[in-house]
Amino acid sequence: MKSHPPSVYIVDDDEAVRGSLRFLIRSVGLPAQVYTSAQEFLAAYDRRDPGCLLLDVRMPGMSGLDLQQELNRRGATIPVVFITGHGDVPMAVEAMQQGAFDFLQKPFRDQDLLDRVQRALARDAESRARLAARAEIRTRLATLTPREKEVMELITRGKANKVVGAELGVSQRTVEIHRAHVMEKMHASSLAELVRMVLDSEESKQNP
């Protein structure tokens, strides 16, 4: 997996606001990329790139809300911090309902912005780590043989080796060997850990 350092993406149609945001973000040593429109950002952004998005709600053409919807549709998980004007509270509410990370009303204190950016970056790192872990589990699951999968399914439901053997029509000894392979291939040190991995991967199938 390629890994850029996390970046703050800034999308604002106002040159001065855009410039000042970049200036502020860079003053605390974070990389910042600026875009003048939602379209420009969509064209350039790869959802595998880590970071967070500072997004002006009100822009000509594709608005901040439109961009957020498009990102949701594309399955991008990048946290979005909306920047709203004075009368844009209803828009901010809508943005939050659509899963925005947070919003700020202009003008704001630099510390408020930087705090939110740091929290958004932390959230992004966390969710990327979780996604990576799930992907790893899925990779491991793919290495199991059909028989090993059957055994894993039954033992993670709490069934004893003897019961599993009877259900599958094999000896208890054979179950024990399959079970050892499963634990090894899944890098699981205990049955509890294996159960958690299976639950986690099932959950991620429902909510990718």
Add this chain to the structure above:
Amino acid sequence: MNGELQALLDACIDAVIIIDHRGCIITFNRAAVRMFGYEAAQVIGQNVSMLMPAPDRDQHDQYVARYLQSGTARVIGTGREVTALRSDGSRFPASLAIGRIDGHSPPHFVGFLHDLSGRRAQEAQRVSAELAVREARERLTHVARLSTMGEMTTGLAHEINQPLTAITMYAQAAERMAMQPSPDLGDLVEALRQISAQALRAGEIIRRLRDMVRNRQVREELLDLNAVVRELAVLVESDARNNNVQLKIDLAATLPPVLGDSIQLQQVMLNLVRNAIDAVQSPACERLVTLRTSHTGTAVEMSVSDLGPGIDPAIRDRLFEAFATTKPTGTGLGLAISRSIVEAHGGRLNWRANQPCGSCFVFTLPAVNGVST
């Protein structure tokens, strides 16, 4: 006096009063009774001057005496408007015609009086109605300006917030940098430069806003219409941008000056530009609005053209009438007020079809030649 004559006099709608050569009332008909509030018996034998307010009252005897001496009539046969005095002391306007009755020596005189107070009241009513209409129009102009302002305020508030946001962030970032052990002076200078530029931008927006809201007296001055358009462009730029419309400004290299009120003229332009921005919101339209100035020898022209769907022929005739609107939330006042402003400046505001499509609103103002702005 015989009965026939009395009946005739009493049937008259106008007051008929006959006096002798001394001014004493001989006959006072029924209409006179109604008009003055005296019974005939109260006035017969009295001097007719009792029916007049000063100064006529004191001079009437002299008028009669002079006429009798010189034979020169001042009012006889011509008629005039006079003020008459009722028994209750109130006055009313009346037209008076006087005739000389021969057959007596010295002669008698007959006066016909027509009460004008009804007509006067009507006239006063008409004048006050005209005044009311004018006042209403002035109020409407102000209301229309305020409502245009209201629509623009949201956009302008946003517009003022932008430089404030930028200033805040540059200043805070600069402070953060300056606290570091070895700050980058180039970065600090850049931040300071941006701060002053953005402060000026905010000030400019506020200045324009203040000029627009003030309901001030019309101030005529020599104007360069190009400068008026340029100032307006600053105002409408954000509106256009928020609606994803491109503004093209195409100004004549030089223009003769015009006499006018720049704020009112900007209000006209603002109206036209906002209409044009609305017009190009249909999906198929090219989102371009052009502001253009030009001049002939005697007139300066300013036009706002769009590439929208144009004006439905059915409403072209009523385009400039008040309350004619095609917009769901329109007041129908914009073009009516715009035209009245332009006409008050001695100019004309018209619509014509734009090429290849859309509308072109053009106003012309008389050029003031021989001076420069």
